[in-house]
Amino acid sequence: MIIIVKKEREEKQLNNLIKWIKGQGLEVDISNGHHSTVLGLVGDTSKIDIDLVRSLDIVENVKRIQEPFKCANRKFHPDDTIVEVGGHKFGGDNFQIIAGPCSVENEKQIVEVAKAVKKAGATILRGGAYKPRTSPYAFQGLREAGLDLLLRAKQETGMPIVTEIMSASHIDLFKDVDIIQIGARDMQNFELLKEVGKTKKPVLLKRGLANTIQEWLMSAEYIMSEGGKDIILCERGIRTFEPYTRNTLDLSAIPLLKELTHLPVVVDPSHASGLSRLVKPLSLASVGAGAHGLMIEVHNDPKNALCDGAQSIVPEQFEDIVKSIDVMLPIVNKKRDL
């Protein structure tokens, strides 16, 4: 951490600041420039509150040099973390496809979709039981009953399941869930992160709606600081001023994350844009960017679907996407888990 001290300071203020820094167990390098004095803090600065320092009268600016995340940091853990779920590996040169419906609706639906996506190449089944909805009047998911249905589909197909948790008070209900998903809106629900970390279960951590990559890794750090090690990051788009898409998928985040952290990273092209016809191009783009996997929404119930044209990727389209992915994977030195 580097602290730039204003020229027009009192010596006493500077001495107090230096004393305080040393009191935090850090060493201080002082260098005097033309317009300011620069303090270089040496040691573990992760406990220093950068906003507090910035707010001091004599401080012109503070810059963090080391990333504030440690457990998640590639520098201290150079090798890729491989998250293994029911024999399927996330990370390294493995490529995984998670698929399933947005919401679990009934047994027939979830089992049929599970079988269809398994046949087409998915290894993990997704499905929403608890649904975070902007409106209290919208369908909130089948909740506990939805979890039961997911577990039945797991039993029928042998596929591990991933589903979203929305409150620490539900953790016991998730004991047979293979991967606990933390949704975008809960990425900084710190109490939930801690509780989920204590379960030591694999976690799929979605990026928050308007969070930086660093904040995202700090949320992974919350889980890891409680003992959770198996974290899969999931890019799902960030909020921008562009109205055509629900969110703007940030694919630069993929190669950046691979530098910054050893954790695997997958992409959710379905939620990012909110437009099913963008799922294929964005899936291929994600593979090109180097993602370790994809999470794709697939629906298979044309009879009850709202309109013949259907509002989501159906199994045939999903199969077609998987086929294209298979041709691409060797270019990015990955192999799909079968």
Next chain:
Amino acid sequence: MIIIVKKEREEKQLNNLIKWIKGQGLEVDISNGHHSTVLGLVGDTSKIDIDLVRSLDIVENVKRIQEPFKCANRKFHPDDTIVEVGGHKFGGDNFQIIAGPCSVENEKQIVEVAKAVKKAGATILRGGAYKPRTSPYAFQGLREAGLDLLLRAKQETGMPIVTEIMSASHIDLFKDVDIIQIGARDMQNFELLKEVGKTKKPVLLKRGLANTIQEWLMSAEYIMSEGGKDIILCERGIRTFEPYTRNTLDLSAIPLLKELTHLPVVVDPSHASGLSRLVKPLSLASVGAGAHGLMIEVHNDPKNALCDGAQSIVPEQFEDIVKSIDVMLPIVNKKRDL
């Protein structure tokens, strides 16, 4: 709600869509334009999932005409809601000042600050017991012990208190807290909103980091749908690309909210910018914009403070701000609660 249907649709698809809409208990007005057909939905469309409709093959665009919030909507509740807390009123022509330290540190600190801000004109005491921090290694607040200290300060001064909750599992601990604060990061923690709504206690609902005004009001709606009526909205800045300030205070939101909703709205100028020297100008700006009150961080412990210059507004500066506010209030037809 208005649905714009593509020209190149099949008649059967359109009929299916119309049937589905009618099945939701709504009427449909159909008008055929040159390049598209427009369906006008008449009735209560708040249960319609706009994203689902948008994703249909034959739909070009969907626009909501009525706001999706009802309990919070000024249209259905034209009179200002007055939230009364310990005899102090939020809303209408009342102006309230909430003040106190960022974090509760110890009894002496919180009681001294409470007395100082009360003397200067604050009517409600704020103080963080549970602190949402980006880093798991940063101070997380005194938690339960912090709540106890706040209650002691309340006893000593008679000031009602407001403090942030971070998990539904803590609700019992908040039974003597006068106003429960929902922080920016929890604005869309829907399970928490519901549980807090059930307590029927006054709630101070901060705007999320990157949330629209409509989403904010939908979060108020979550609380109201469970019986909570006394909601104070709190603007605290939104995330933009500007790096000089932590967030960009959105003061246009104040007059807009006063049109859209009957709920009172206050501004937190301390968190918005992260710079204590901006607190006074942004406080006066908030009054000018028509806010029903302010929430200001005040610190009073120069001895233990990091540096003589101090990192936060001290009671003398707070008094000065209150004096300026008092001169301004008649211009905006408000009176400060004493």
Next chain:
Amino acid sequence: MIIIVKKEREEKQLNNLIKWIKGQGLEVDISNGHHSTVLGLVGDTSKIDIDLVRSLDIVENVKRIQEPFKCANRKFHPDDTIVEVGGHKFGGDNFQIIAGPCSVENEKQIVEVAKAVKKAGATILRGGAYKPRTSPYAFQGLREAGLDLLLRAKQETGMPIVTEIMSASHIDLFKDVDIIQIGARDMQNFELLKEVGKTKKPVLLKRGLANTIQEWLMSAEYIMSEGGKDIILCERGIRTFEPYTRNTLDLSAIPLLKELTHLPVVVDPSHASGLSRLVKPLSLASVGAGAHGLMIEVHNDPKNALCDGAQSIVPEQFEDIVKSIDVMLPIVNKKRDL
């Protein structure tokens, strides 16, 4: 265009509005809902000032249904526009690679880079003569002399050239330039767009720093309304709150643009992130997203480069990227122009 009129209006105001709309040569469909009246405008609404209408007292909301762009609109021109430059085709199933240095520095540099990128597969040479720089103290490019050097490289290699224009007063100097580039900061320099349109030359139109896709297409429309037809759109990242990258590449824009417009679209992965080590993954991602081409910065002067490690993609790395692209192109049904 749909105008939602407030319930609490005076009849006279509504009649005035309807009269005004008809005076603009449009027809009006009126439908009365529970809480508002909806006016559907039939005819060419592209001249209607939506902000003016929105600002009327009796108007609650206005929504455009038809896109305001016409010449650039896929609906009216269903076939792909093929922009041909020196025998090389942009659009359809063609894939083009534009490459060259950020700035033209001297004859040796530009000619050597040109030869190297041509050998590796580039068909168009890029190079900055006029450089838009945030600071007036930074190098502003070789300007006229830079144009001369580019033309010399064109002569030596036979490659058509693309370079940025920064003022309408420079247009005469660009008469031998094959593709005139409009930079991100000039995307809404409307006087420049008109003048460039009058030249009828091919234009590479970069997306503005914080512009929507619709605004971008409206800028293409400015060029087209003056007779320019051969426009190549270039996505180069948009501004968000993420500080790790200079900009956030918006790859969803690629499939969206292919629906909305018949114009070809390429991606500049070099400027988007500002990090040369992200160029390869973002190039492959762009191909996956369906881009019609790439524009890549290549540097070849290790002796004068600042450091051995070099600050930009060198020809060897560029060759490697092109090889990977060649494997990918059949998956997206494109072929590289040779």
Next chain:
Amino acid sequence: MIIIVKKEREEKQLNNLIKWIKGQGLEVDISNGHHSTVLGLVGDTSKIDIDLVRSLDIVENVKRIQEPFKCANRKFHPDDTIVEVGGHKFGGDNFQIIAGPCSVENEKQIVEVAKAVKKAGATILRGGAYKPRTSPYAFQGLREAGLDLLLRAKQETGMPIVTEIMSASHIDLFKDVDIIQIGARDMQNFELLKEVGKTKKPVLLKRGLANTIQEWLMSAEYIMSEGGKDIILCERGIRTFEPYTRNTLDLSAIPLLKELTHLPVVVDPSHASGLSRLVKPLSLASVGAGAHGLMIEVHNDPKNALCDGAQSIVPEQFEDIVKSIDVMLPIVNKKRDL
């Protein structure tokens, strides 16, 4: 400027970098930390291309410590710049009100509005002759004829005028214009900034749609580097994800600018929100934030206006705003110029 060098570098690369820095006329302080080496650059770093340095293989991060603007920097020019236009002063404790219609339409309109706003307290007349419009099909302003009408209104009322320029080729036409306005979309039209700077005329420089405060000051620096000294900054809202308002007015920018620069800063509340009913609260908010003035759109032609309710502030409403401002000014230690 501080350069953080990666630990895993080659010594030769570091030496090359240091040599290059010294070749730019700067001194280098080197300090070795645990995970990185920090180079402190001493001297005038404004010519250093920070993006170039950041892109080097061995560089982990670069941070600017000194602001890159010099002429506009409060540090080197501690006293407020007072821009005097026709006897009216911008800056210091002066408060100016600029008012007039969005577009100049005809002689009667502009002269009548001018008289009305002058009577109510405005000292400078605004009016658009050249109008930057998103659509080429929308009204582009009366252009030259509009300038003539503005000059006639100036003659009639004695009010100095401010109006927007859109191309360097129009500069001669602006010779009798008192203040040349650079619009938001042209804030980084660097060729235009230079040409306008050469005229040495007062300039009203609007903030770009999505530009940082630092970029804004660098654009002022462009004008100043060519000899222009009399620059008035104008905050007009920035682009965010909030759809209710056209832009989000950034009032924190006002107190920040007053620290960073000696130039006066005014606010345009009319364009920021696009909603005339927000003009009064945002005007008072701007005064509270410490602005040196306001620029307000006023319309006075109810007969030809689209609807009785009128789409813009009319003179009566403007008078009312000015009266409220007058009560507020003493609180912020300013006096209105009469």
